[in-house]
Amino acid sequence: MSARQHQRKDTDRRSAYLDKLLLTGGAQLRGTVEISGSKNGCLAIMAGALLGKGETVLRGVPSIGDVHTMIDVLRALGVKSAMERPGILRIDATEIDGTEAPYELVRRMRASFSVLGPVLARKGYAKVAMPGGCDIGARPIDFHVKGIQALGAMINMDHGFVEAEASSLMGTQVYLNFPSAGATQHIMTTACLAEGVTTIHNAAAEPEVVALARFLKQMGARIEGAGTTTVRVEGVDELHGTDFDMLPDRMEAGTYAVAAVMTRGDVRIENIVPEDVEPFVLKLREIGAVVDIHEHAMRVRAKERPLATDIMTMPHPGFPTDLQQPFAALLSIAEGTSVVTENVYERRFKYVNELVRMGADIKQEGRTAIINGVPKLTGAQTSASDLRAGAALVCAGLAAEGRSEISGIEHIERGYENMIDKLKGLGADVALAPDEQEREAVCV
Numbered sequence: 001m002s003a004r005q006h007q008r009k010d011t012d013r014r015s016a017y018l019d020k021l022l023l024t025g026g027a028q029l030r031g032t033v034e035i036s037g038s039k040n041g042c043l044a045i046m047a048g049a050l051l052g053k054g055e056t057v058l059r060g061v062p063s064i065g066d067v068h069t070m071i072d073v074l075r076a077l078g079v080k081s082a083m084e085r086p087g088i089l090r091i092d093a094t095e096i097d098g099t100e101a102p103y104e105l106v107r108r109m110r111a112s113f114s115v116l117g118p119v120l121a122r123k124g125y126a127k128v129a130m131p132g133g134c135d136i137g138a139r140p141i142d143f144h145v146k147g148i149q150a151l152g153a154m155i156n157m158d159h160g161f162v163e164a165e166a167s168s169l170m171g172t173q174v175y176l177n178f179p180s181a182g183a184t185q186h187i188m189t190t191a192c193l194a195e196g197v198t199t200i201h202n203a204a205a206e207p208e209v210v211a212l213a214r215f216l217k218q219m220g221a222r223i224e225g226a227g228t229t230t231v232r233v234e235g236v237d238e239l240h241g242t243d244f245d246m247l248p249d250r251m252e253a254g255t256y257a258v259a260a261v262m263t264r265g266d267v268r269i270e271n272i273v274p275e276d277v278e279p280f281v282l283k284l285r286e287i288g289a290v291v292d293i294h295e296h297a298m299r300v301r302a303k304e305r306p307l308a309t310d311i312m313t314m315p316h317p318g319f320p321t322d323l324q325q326p327f328a329a330l331l332s333i334a335e336g337t338s339v340v341t342e343n344v345y346e347r348r349f350k351y352v353n354e355l356v357r358m359g360a361d362i363k364q365e366g367r368t369a370i371i372n373g374v375p376k377l378t379g380a381q382t383s384a385s386d387l388r389a390g391a392a393l394v395c396a397g398l399a400a401e402g403r404s405e406i407s408g409i410e411h412i413e414r415g416y417e418n419m420i421d422k423l424k425g426l427g428a429d430v431a432l433a434p435d436e437q438e439r440e441a442v443c444v
């Protein structure tokens, strides 16, 4: 999507949601693509910026749907927040006037729940709508709530909201049943203004957790162990604003790497952190791609059909769940049978039927997909059910024979900056077009 589209007002955004992506497969991707700042890193850091008195300047911020939603959440809290030039976001949380994050924003994006702890730590009270939807339910915020409760907050969950109240927060010990990235980030952030030491056991070690810790330390926080399974936070009285460069989006890098291999192309992917991309780079090499790693870039190329392999998603440094879908698209044209096991999100296979419509041979049962590689996919009309499903369909469409139309691209727009322009820059035949059927359906 272009930067111009992201600057549209909400009413315009609604019509952008009715666009579809037209792709004609077959072009081998070639050239250089620049990776944007990390979506997931950025969202957590924007919530963390609520702790600072003074202005925070974030650089390398992607202009994507989720970042714009988070800007709206910060504004709903009365915090000054604006993207002033492409990539530069200013947040001034010296004053936080509001204490409530409303449902219409939180339901759009689960990550907005992470403002609960920082607002509580600053104001003594916060009220945030529960991330809704039957796909999520109450379970996925239980670690967050448990951690904030352990820090001494009174929690009330009623009428679809979580209210947290505490005149002061106290350091504590928290054990996470699963190394949740979001809960680790949320508890670590909140604990920065608690009295005494907080230790998070079985913490997530994702690069986005490490980046958040680096950001909070720049603001004056005392944090040790981010990137390991035990994170220790020593509370301080106050944090200040800072100037921070966003880490690159490793999932975006992985998506372009998959697209390069699927089209038997040769792509230089710039703005990466080599150790952060290692889990999927090793898999790319396993399936026969040639990957050269440089200091801040990687070159990915493939001449032959990929080989089958097995994938099991795991918390970092395991294979990332966010690349499970694009890699499944890749394995759908591999030579041989691959088994993909999803260990993080049990329902992350909604793209399977769409790939089958493009000629893939995939059988899914529970958390496993068995993929019998076919020599080629054929273009078809498909629909993206979520962000990474959308990425998988784009990769599939680029490699498929003939024309594909992907609807539901609002999901892609949430997390991939300028995807159309970037793909065009690599030689792909891709365009945005109005989805007339969708328009009619909405107008009826």
Ligand code: EPU
Residues within 6 Å of the ligand: 039, 040, 041, 043, 110, 111, 139, 140, 141, 142, 143, 144, 145, 178, 179, 180, 181, 182, 183, 204, 206, 251, 321, 322, 344, 345, 346, 387, 388, 415
């Ligand atoms: N979980 C719970 N209870 C909780 C929190 C998590 O049971 O309170 C479970 C989840 O249901 C899931 C597992 O723990 O089964 C891991 O979830 P995690 O909390 O790590 O995920 P998250 O923090 O909500 C972030 C990313 C996701 C990414 C995961 C895993 C953001 C905004 N989102 O989500 O990104 O898949 O970590 O790495 O940071 C994406 O970008 O497409 C995306 C979904």
